[in-house]
Amino acid sequence: xxxxxxxxxxxxxxxxxxxxxxxxxxxxxxxxxxxxxxxxxxxxxxxxxxxxxxxxxxxxxxxxxxxxxxxxxxxxxxxxxxxxxxxxxxxxxxxxxxxxxxxxxxxxxxxxxxxxxxxxxxxxxxxxxxxxxxxxxxxxxxxxxxxxxxxxxxxxxxxxxxxxxxxxxxxxxxxxxxxxxxxxxxxxxxxxxxxxxxxxxxxxxxxxxxxxxxxxxxxxxxxxxxxxxxxxxxxxxx
Amino acid sequence: xxxxxxxxxxxxxxxxxxxxxxxxxxxxxxxxxxxxxxxxxxxxxxxxxxxxxxxxxxxxxxxxxxxxxxxxxxxxxxxxxxxxxxxxxxxxxxxxxxxxxxxxxxxxxxxxxxxxxxxxxxxxxxxxxxxxxxxxxxxxxxxxxxxxxxxxxxxxxxxxxxxxxxxxxxxxxxxxxxxxxxxxxxxxxxxxxxxxxxxxxxxxxxxxxxxxxxxxxxxxxxxxxxxxxxxxxxxxxxxxxxxxxxxxxxxxxx
Numbered sequence: 001x002x003x004x005x006x007x008x009x010x011x012x013x014x015x016x017x018x019x020x021x022x023x024x025x026x027x028x029x030x031x032x033x034x035x036x037x038x039x040x041x042x043x044x045x046x047x048x049x050x051x052x053x054x055x056x057x058x059x060x061x062x063x064x065x066x067x068x069x070x071x072x073x074x075x076x077x078x079x080x081x082x083x084x085x086x087x088x089x090x091x092x093x094x095x096x097x098x099x100x101x102x103x104x105x106x107x108x109x110x111x112x113x114x115x116x117x118x119x120x121x122x123x124x125x126x127x128x129x130x131x132x133x134x135x136x137x138x139x140x141x142x143x144x145x146x147x148x149x150x151x152x153x154x155x156x157x158x159x160x161x162x163x164x165x166x167x168x169x170x171x172x173x174x175x176x177x178x179x180x181x182x183x184x185x186x187x188x189x190x191x192x193x194x195x196x197x198x199x200x201x202x203x204x205x206x207x208x209x210x211x212x213x214x215x216x217x218x219x220x221x222x223x224x225x226x227x228x229x230x231x232x233x234x235x236x237x238x
Numbered sequence: 239x240x241x242x243x244x245x246x247x248x249x250x251x252x253x254x255x256x257x258x259x260x261x262x263x264x265x266x267x268x269x270x271x272x273x274x275x276x277x278x279x280x281x282x283x284x285x286x287x288x289x290x291x292x293x294x295x296x297x298x299x300x301x302x303x304x305x306x307x308x309x310x311x312x313x314x315x316x317x318x319x320x321x322x323x324x325x326x327x328x329x330x331x332x333x334x335x336x337x338x339x340x341x342x343x344x345x346x347x348x349x350x351x352x353x354x355x356x357x358x359x360x361x362x363x364x365x366x367x368x369x370x371x372x373x374x375x376x377x378x379x380x381x382x383x384x385x386x387x388x389x390x391x392x393x394x395x396x397x398x399x400x401x402x403x404x405x406x407x408x409x410x411x412x413x414x415x416x417x418x419x420x421x422x423x424x425x426x427x428x429x430x431x432x433x434x435x436x437x438x439x440x441x442x443x444x445x446x447x448x449x450x451x452x453x454x455x456x457x458x459x460x461x462x463x464x465x466x467x468x469x470x471x472x473x474x475x476x477x478x479x480x481x482x483x484x485x486x487x488x489x490x491x492x
Binding site: 135137138140141142143144145146147151155156159160163235236237238 | 288289290324327328330331332334336338339340341342351352355356357384385386397400401404
């Protein structure tokens, strides 16, 4: 590959970078609050809810994300076909039937569902570890001062948990940048998918290197961002 | 009428009876020292009084409000309503052995947090009062410091100020100097003495026998979940006829 070709491939990958970033951003935006919700469900005093949540986490962390992407993407059209064959009706059937799998947004939506479900499980475990690491004395001090449970959580516990989970969260976010490449398994036009195409076009492995460089730069930015955030929380130590 | 009345409190953990039949009164302005060997139930008693643990039986009244009593017919403990428990809690302050300051708030914020967010005091007023308390604790100029930047003795003084900011009617201390070296212990004892002079009602669980004798006007000696002996410091420390008390105190005599 000559320099011209490298430039051309880089340009193509840049064109498709927004697709990678879109998946990354949407996943992050929804998976973090979803992870908090899962943490709460896991800590639910009504045991069946906690058990169900544990099972969900077990499945999400115990099976490959790539498999989950494929399963969710193909589940809807397959269910539709089954429902049509069996003549199944009902709330769930009509919900599935109303999903337009031919629309432009279907693939992206399916990807987001898979990514958010998967990442929420990991974030939930990180947050749970953070919450559990706060000493009992903090709750007791807050309760002796007459603070409500909500005040205690929002004003005393959450800020301390945030500081503690930053390094583990950074790990997860870095992994997410790279995991977006798994979307190529259902032919989502992100940079790994495009790099593979260019590799075939030019019979060269260089497009893959360029794609690798993209991920590397993205993660360098993520790393810097997180170290800035970490410094912001350095004003106190526990 | 006593400000704190405790009758027949019992508490057990997994069948292990930690408190049995504890009864005593605390009068307004009294300083009560609770002494006894480790595992005698002193801290559990304090935690039951402060609603950090639930008692199994007995009766307790704080400033005229019944916090819990035992329904004899059902042999079950009955606690007051949530609102009443809350009101009682606001009359009681607790200073912990390991301070439990909020590490992410500076000293001033640690003290003003509850007055501002629980009592809904204006921030300025709460901060002025906090500064006065800090001055009293000998901590002027430390307003902006974070707990991690303070010595143990300073942290404990901040936590005393934090408890005082809510103007409790009774202040409890759970071994306030056990995490401190002798020099820092002196700082805390000085502060507690000051409070005693101001007629602050206090109940202090402590291993500092000399201090208990010096500052308390009532001493309770506990062992194995019961009150073995109680009385004035002179009675307990100077003139006890109880063998168990003698045995315990002999270890502290130099």
